[in-house]
Amino acid sequence: MSRYILGVTGASGAIYAIRTAMHLKRLGHGVSLIVTKPGRDVVDFEGQNALFDYAEKVFNIDDFFAECASGSADYAGMAVVPCSMGTLGRIAAGTSDNLLVRSADVCLKERRHLVIVPREMPYSLIHIENMERVTRAGAVIIPASPQFYSRPQTIEDLVDTVVAKVLKHLDALGNNENIVPGWNSFSAK
Numbered sequence: 001m002s003r004y005i006l007g008v009t010g011a012s013g014a015i016y017a018i019r020t021a022m023h024l025k026r027l028g029h030g031v032s033l034i035v036t037k038p039g040r041d042v043v044d045f046e047g048q049n050a051l052f053d054y055a056e057k058v059f060n061i062d063d064f065f066a067e068c069a070s071g072s073a074d075y076a077g078m079a080v081v082p083c084s085m086g087t088l089g090r091i092a093a094g095t096s097d098n099l100l101v102r103s104a105d106v107c108l109k110e111r112r113h114l115v116i117v118p119r120e121m122p123y124s125l126i127h128i129e130n131m132e133r134v135t136r137a138g139a140v141i142i143p144a145s146p147q148f149y150s151r152p153q154t155i156e157d158l159v160d161t162v163v164a165k166v167l168k169h170l171d172a173l174g175n176n177e178n179i180v181p182g183w184n185s186f187s188a189k
């Protein structure tokens with residue numbers, strides 16, 4: 001099993017973070033958590049503090065001595081869930097000015113998985129250009145755009161349609177494994 005970094009920012013949608021952490025742990029992976037200061041406020045405001053229960057390690061946002069600040073640490077990749085437009089801009093600009101942004105920068109330079117789940121609407125041209133820039137550098141943008149064809153019955157079911165994509169692009173799922181029914185379960189009529 002692998003180790004992943006989960007970055008959580010001050011964008012709305014902390015439920016996406018907790019579901020990602022929960023599924024990674026359930027699948028047997030280790031989760032190293034980095035939460036920005038606004039991220040902690042929003043996680044608390046949205047009632048998702050149980051997020052921290054799923055982490056193997058929690059790193060301080062200012063701790064550049066943490067292992068994930070270095071390319072030598074054996075992480076399989078990183079997801080930023082949800083990703084604010086501020087953090088997206090910092091990753092796109094390569095500022096490396098906090099541990100989350102530095103860890104994302106490390107994933108890009110080491111050619112490891114970097115999945116970014118932006119949460120904003122509508123997007124400005126600046127947001128779109130930043131998404132283009134990180135995509136060109138190797139990141140995968142997975143917007144918080146849930147699908148409805150699997151007929152989700154709860155908010156968690158709906159959120160998991162996004163989390164399933166995140167897990168797939170992190171290579172965190174085994175062969176033929178998924179957390180929501182795939183399209184082939186519905187299209188074969």
Ligand SMILES: Cc1cc2nc3c(=O)[nH]c(=O)nc-3n(C[C@H](O)[C@H](O)[C@H](O)COP(=O)(O)O)c2cc1C
Binds near residue numbers: 037083086087119
């Ligand atoms: C309740 C709440 C919801 C927010 N939602 C978003 C959002 O969906 N997207 C976004 O880009 N910023 C959002 N913000 C603003 C960010 O928290 C703010 O820009 C912050 O500086 C982001 O910092 P970070 O990227 O270091 O976490 C929200 C703020 C609050 C208080």
